Amino acid sequence: MKTFSLLVLACLLALPATAAPVELSFSEFFSQPIGPRGLEPTAKLMAANGREVRLVGYMVQREQPLTGRFLLTPRPVAMVEHADGEADDLPASAVTVLLPESRRTHVVVHQSGPLALTGRLEYGPAEDESGRVSWIRLHLTPAALADQASVAAPQPH
Numbered sequence: 001m002k003t004f005s006l007l008v009l010a011c012l013l014a015l016p017a018t019a020a021p022v023e024l025s026f027s028e029f030f031s032q033p034i035g036p037r038g039l040e041p042t043a044k045l046m047a048a049n050g051r052e053v054r055l056v057g058y059m060v061q062r063e064q065p066l067t068g069r070f071l072l073t074p075r076p077v078a079m080v081e082h083a084d085g086e087a088d089d090l091p092a093s094a095v096t097v098l099l100p101e102s103r104r105t106h107v108v109v110h111q112s113g114p115l116a117l118t119g120r121l122e123y124g125p126a127e128d129e130s131g132r133v134s135w136i137r138l139h140l141t142p143a144a145l146a147d148q149a150s151v152a153a154p155q156p157h
Contacts, residue, residue: 021054021118022047026074026093029136039092041123045136049123055095055138056116059108068104069128072097072115072138096134100142118144 030039060071061078071077072095079089097117099106119140127133 019052021052022121024048024053024055024121026055026057026091026095029093045121045123048121051121052118052141053121053138054116054118055121056114057095058113059111059115060090060094061110061112065107065109067107069096069098070108071095072117076112093136094134095136095138096128096132097138097140100140100144102142 024044028042028044030045031042055072057072057074058076060073061076062071063080071090073091074093075091077089077091097119098104099108117138117140119138122137122139123135125133125135126137
């Protein structure tokens with residue numbers, strides 16, 4: 001009997017822990033004040049890399065909605081791509097939010113007000129198909145979209 005209980009305990013200890021997402025705010029992304037080397041990621045941002053995080057921000061309003069992704073910022077921002085081109089007003093802490101793989105063909109419709117999103121954080125430079133380089137990405141889980149009305153039908157090909 002003692003062996004069985006030790007075996008059960010060993011199996012329970014081997015199960016992956018279901019940790020709550022790391023609460024992260026935009027102000028915790030980069031060290032302040034900005035030093036001579038420019039923006040430097042904080043230890044908290046680096047520790048959250050690859051982990052599930054919860055982030056609250058505002059969806060960037062664009063002239064043309066994106067498919068499969070959108071931008072999230074600490075304050076409301078509207079981009080006028082036609083007039084501004086590459087001269088956008090995005091803060092350095094802008095996050096590219098990627099829909100789950102099964103929803104990457106869906107158009108993301110702008111949603112005003114703050115959004116609380118949960119997903120896997122990824123830090124480091126990455127270029128998307130449009131040529132834009134992002135430094136911080138949030139890969140949403142399918143459950144993260146359950147309470148959001150921001151995803152429309154798939155984009156026709």
